[in-house]
Amino acid sequence: MLVLKGVAASPGVSIGPAVLVPGESFAVARQYVEPGEVKAELQKIRNAMQKTLAELDECEQKVLSTLGAEYANLMATHKLILQDPALKDSVSKKIRTEHLSAQAAIFLTLQELAANFDKIEDPFFKERRNDIFDVGKRLVNNLEGGKREFLASINKPSLLVAHNLYPSDTINLQENQVIGFCTDVGGKTSHTALLAQSLNIPAVVGLSTASKDVQSGDTLIIDGENGLLVINPDKYTLANYRKIQRELKKTEALLKTINHLPVITEDGHAIKLLVNYDPHTDNKENKRLITDGLGLLRTEFLYMNTPTPPTEEEQYQMYLSVAKRFDMRPVTIRLADLGADKLPDFPLDEFDQDENPFMGCRGIRLFLKNPELMHTQLRAILRMACEVPAQVKIMIPMVSSVEEVRHVRAAYDQALKEIEAEGKKPVNRVALGAMIEVPAAAIALDGMIHLLDFISIGTNDLIQYLVAVDRVNQEVAHMYDPCHPAVGRTINQIIQTAHKRNKKVSICGEIASDSKMLPLLLGWGIDALSVTPRMYLRVKNNIRNLNFETCSDLAQAALLMGSSEEIRNLIEQNNKNEDS
Amino acid sequence: MIQQDIKIVNRLGLHARPAALLAQTAAKFSCEIELAKDGVKVNAKSIMGVMMLAAEFGSSLQLTTNGSDEKEAFETIQKLFTDKFNEEF
Numbered sequence: 119m120l121v122l123k124g125v126a127a128s129p130g131v132s133i134g135p136a137v138l139v140p141g142e143s144f145a146v147a148r149q150y151v152e153p154g155e156v157k158a159e160l161q162k163i164r165n166a167m168q169k170t171l172a173e174l175d176e177c178e179q180k181v182l183s184t185l186g187a188e189y190a191n192l193m194a195t196h197k198l199i200l201q202d203p204a205l206k207d208s209v210s211k212k213i214r215t216e217h218l219s220a221q222a223a224i225f226l227t228l229q230e231l232a233a234n235f236d237k238i239e240d241p242f243f244k245e246r247r248n249d250i251f252d253v254g255k256r257l258v259n260n261l262e263g264g265k266r267e268f269l270a271s272i273n274k275p276s277l278l279v280a281h282n283l284y285p286s287d288t289i290n291l292q293e294n295q296v297i298g299f300c301t302d303v304g305g306k307t308s309h310t311a312l313l314a315q316s317l318n319i320p321a322v323v324g325l326s327t328a329s330k331d332v333q334s335g336d337t338l339i340i341d342g343e344n345g346l347l348v349i350n351p352d353k354y355t356l357a358n359y360r361k362i363q364r365e366l367k368k369t370e371a372l373l374k375t376i377n378h379l380p381v382i383t384e385d386g387h388a389i390k391l392l393v394n395y396d397p398h399t400d401n402k403e404n405k406r407l408i409t410d411g412l413g414l415l416r417t418e419f420l421y422m423n424t425p426t427p428p429t430e431e432e433q434y435q436m437y438l439s440v441a442k443r444f445d446m447r448p449v450t451i452r453l454a455d456l457g458a459d460k461l462p463d464f465p466l467d468e469f470d471q472d473e474n475p476f477m478g479c480r481g482i483r484l485f486l487k488n489p490e491l492m493h494t495q496l497r498a499i500l501r502m503a504c505e506v507p508a509q510v511k512i513m514i515p516m517v518s519s520v521e522e523v524r525h526v527r528a529a530y531d532q533a534l535k536e537i538e539a540e541g542k543k544p545v546n547r548v549a550l551g552a553m554i555e556v557p558a559a560a561i562a563l564d565g566m567i568h569l570l571d572f573i574s575i576g577t578n579d580l581i582q583y584l585v586a587v588d589r590v591n592q593e594v595a596h597m598y599d600p601c602h603p604a605v606g607r608t609i610n611q612i613i614q615t616a617h618k619r620n621k622k623v624s625i626c627g628e629i630a631s632d633s634k635m636l637p638l639l640l641g642w643g644i645d646a647l648s649v650t651p652r653m654y655l656r657v658k659n660n661i662r663n664l665n666f667e668t669c670s671d672l673a674q675a676a677l678l679m680g681s682s683e684e685i686r687n688l689i690e691q692n693n694k695n696e697d698s
Numbered sequence: 699m700i701q702q703d704i705k706i707v708n709r710l711g712l713h714a715r716p717a718a719l720l721a722q723t724a725a726k727f728s729c730e731i732e733l734a735k736d737g738v739k740v741n742a743k744s745i746m747g748v749m750m751l752a753a754e755f756g757s758s759l760q761l762t763t764n765g766s767d768e769k770e771a772f773e774t775i776q777k778l779f780t781d782k783f784n785e786e787f
Contacts, residue, residue, distance in 0.1 A: 195714045195745065198721055204744040234750050242713060243752035249714075250746060424709040425756045463756070 119352045122325045124300065126345035127311035129652075130320035130370075131363045132298030133356070136336040136349075137272055138329065139280035146225035146258065150217050159213045159220045166220070166260040170200055173256060183402065192249075199253045204231070220261055228254040248282075272296065277338045281329045291319060298340040300347050302329050322347050373655040377408050381658055383640065387666035390646035391658055392450070394626065397440060404651040411448035413648025414513075414574075414626045415440060417495070418454050421462040427491055433498035441506040448509040450574070450648075451499055452553065453492065453526075455515035457484045476579075476588070481516025481553075486525055496533040503544035504537065511549040513574055518556040520566035526550070527569055553626075555579035560608050563615045573616045574648075577627030581605055600629050601682040601689075610642040610677055617643060624648060631657050634689050637664055641673025668692070699764040700772045708782035711754035716783035721745040723778060729765025731775065742775070 151159055178193035199205065205227060212223035228251060235247035278291065278299035291299065297319065304311055304323035314321035320342030328347055332338065339348035339359050343366075348355060381391040392413025393404075420428040420436065441449050456462060457480025466488055485492040496512070503510040514526050530550055537543075554560050555576035563573070577600070582589060584605060587598045599605070609625075616623045624646035629635050631653040639647070640661070649657050672692055676685050708716060724731045724742040731742040733751060735758070740747030742761075753759055763772040 191715055191718075195718050198718050198745040202721070202744045202746050203741065204746050231746055238750070238752045240752045240754060243749055246714070246746075246749050422709065423711070423755055425707065 119355060120331060120349040122328055122331065122347040124322040124325035124345050124347060126342050127323045128314035128319060128321040129342045131343060131359055131366055132277055132320045132340045133359060133363065134275050134277045134297055134338065136279050136332050136334055136338045137276045138332060138334040139278060146221045149219040149222050151219050153217060156213055156217060160210060162220045162261060163209060166257055167200060169260045170256045171197060174200065196249060196253050199250060221258055224254060224258055277340055279328055279332045300325055300328050300340055302326055369659065373659055376655060376659055376662065381410065381661055383661060383664045383666040385666050389644065389661065392646055392648040393654055394648050394650050407651060407654050409447065409654065412444050413450055413624060413646065415449065415451045417452060418456060418460045421454055421456055422460065423463065426464055430494045430498045433495060434501050437499055437502040438505060441502055441508050444508060446508055448511060450511040450513055452513040452515055453482065453485060453495055455481045457481060482514050482522050482526065483516060486522065489529065492529055493533060496530055497537065500533055500537050500544060500548055503548045504542040507545050509546050511551060511572065514552045516556060517552040518558045520569065523552060523566045523569045554612055557583050557608065560612050563612055567616060567619045567621060570621065572621055573612060573623045575609060575612055575623065575625045577625055577629040580608065584608060599682050600632060600635055601685045603680055603685065606638060606676050606685065613643045622646065633660050636660050637669040637692065638673045638676055640664060640666060641669035699762065700768050701760065701762045703758050704761050704776055704779050705758050706753055706755050706779065709755055712748055712751060717745050717748040719783050720748050720778060723774060727767050727771035729763050729768045729771050731771055732762045734760040
């Protein structure tokens with residue numbers, strides 16, 4: 119038995135025989151044809167192009183209905199590559215003048231084109247060589263009779279192991295009895311990973327050596343929950359995973375039935391369950407979710423890769439389209455959390471690259487030094503709130519002191535006054551709240567809570583600052599621990615301080631979708647959670663299966679514990695009791 | 699022949715979608731349309747050619763149109779650039 123650790127790209131567990139995908143570089147021999155055959159070769163190319171175009175058309179439609187416009191655009195790009203004069207001209211020239219076979223002409227053309235892309239430094243443009251080869255592979259496949267021989271040869275449910283998979287491969291997986299896949303390369307947000315998620319096939323990527331360690335026919339377990347690949351598991355592991363698999367299947371079926379049900383514990387305690395929203399990855403599946411609203415709209419992307427800051431009008435239009443997407447439900451927009459790893463390309467006032475950026479000028483600190491940026495964003499949000507009946511909330515990132523809140527309040531009042539002077543008025547009062555992610559703000563929250571309408575705990579950064587651990591640093595990453603007693607006590611303190619003033623508290627970090635932490639968060643009295651669309655129904659289901667009274671007891675007990683280990687044992691013990 | 703420099707003002711530069719839009723638009727004209735950057739010259743009707751320029755925002759390209767409908771082609775393509783390829787919110 120061998121276990122490899124990679125990146126969990128798409129959830130679920132699959133068990134089955136391995137099928138190893140042959141290396142990605144498809145090589146074609148340099149074959150020549152007789153001068154009399156040139157015409158026939160050219161006709162072959164035309165036929166294959168036509169067939170490939172029809173295939174891509176079909177693919178585009180399929181993608182549009184399952185994954186949304188963003189990915190459909192990818193297929194549209196592939197269609198253009200196929201019809202590109204640079205490809206056509208070079209291929210027909212090679213056949214006409216060099217008498218190369220159709221396959222060889224395509225292959226050599228692709229190699230020449232790819233060589234140009236290899237010279238590019240920008241990683242985005244460099245990556246496009248993959249798209250070119252993807253189209254080329256389809257074309258050659260259709261030239262050879264269009265058997266799609268590799269995937270089509272899979273005749274029983276199998277797990278695919280590849281060095282790398284092209285997006286178009288991924289789209290066709292489902293029809294070809296592929297019940298899971300893993301790759302050596304790729305990250306959580308690679309195209310292939312995102313496609314796998316929307317196809318509901320478990321996937322693990324970034325395994326480095328999987329395609330070398332696995333042989334076709336090996337029994338594999340792909341654990342898309344934990345990012346593991348188990349090669350030839352022993353009896354015990356196999357039995358264990360079969361049990362997990364049965365449970366997951368049950369949950370999966372159940373999840374679809376709870377979409378319209380309220381977010382409420384079995385003993386009647388209700389909380390709000392919101393969704394984190396990214397306009398770039400919205401799709402049909404996400405739109406079907408019935409949610410309590412948008413809990414976190416990040417806005418940094420508006421400021422990235424642009425020579426000038428986004429205008430008020432640009433922002434207004436974007437916020438308006440988001441609010442419309444969420445209909446009448448509440449919408450929470452976070453002021454741009456720029457700085458640290460998100461630096462815009464346009465110049466900023468009083469800004470030097472920090473030595474220690476996560477403790478430097480980021481979030482509201484950066485906005486207060488560039489007040490015109492904040493003013494524009496506040497105005498855009500307030501203007502949007504004049505047009506929609508939804509409840510609109512503004513969230514301030516990286517607050518560490520009451521003075522900062524006071525400054526933002528003043529800027530908010532100023533922007534509102536201007537808009538009212540222009541004859542407009544928000545339909546509902548726009549709430550102003552703070553992200554609590556700096557320990558100082560958590561501890562001294564009582565000094566600023568009167569200026570805030572709501573609190574949102576940004577647990578990813580809060581934990582990082584509390585335990586002084588950079589999650590990206592491999593040396594200390596294991597010390598990033600949501601179960602650390604300091605984390606629970608801080609979250610509890612924030613909630614209690616806010617509740618004394620009748621202010622609501624939500625959480626929008628990864629901890630919100632962590633099933634282990636969920637009973638504790640509920641027990642401490644959290645009012646709302648905001649999670650990714652993918653996790654939404656799972657979290658809802660978990661909440662519906664919890665007992666609030668038990669959660670409260672558990673949460674109180676955890677506050678008295680002095681080590682992560684004790685807290686972890688407490689949670690595990692509770693899970694066991696629930697199971698029996 | 700019309701030749702002039704144009705600047706890329708959309709955030710993501712000539713990435714896949716703008717490159718596609720540019721190549722599609724160029725293909726509608728019968729004149730020759732070329733883009734040049736850092737000494738590399740490509741056919742604007744070729745999406746691969748356009749992507750090969752790896753033109754990021756803020757960079758400058760030389761647009762050349764040559765043929766019967768060169769004026770209309772030049773203006774249409776120039777407008778694509780100034781309108782940021784209709785991609786910004």
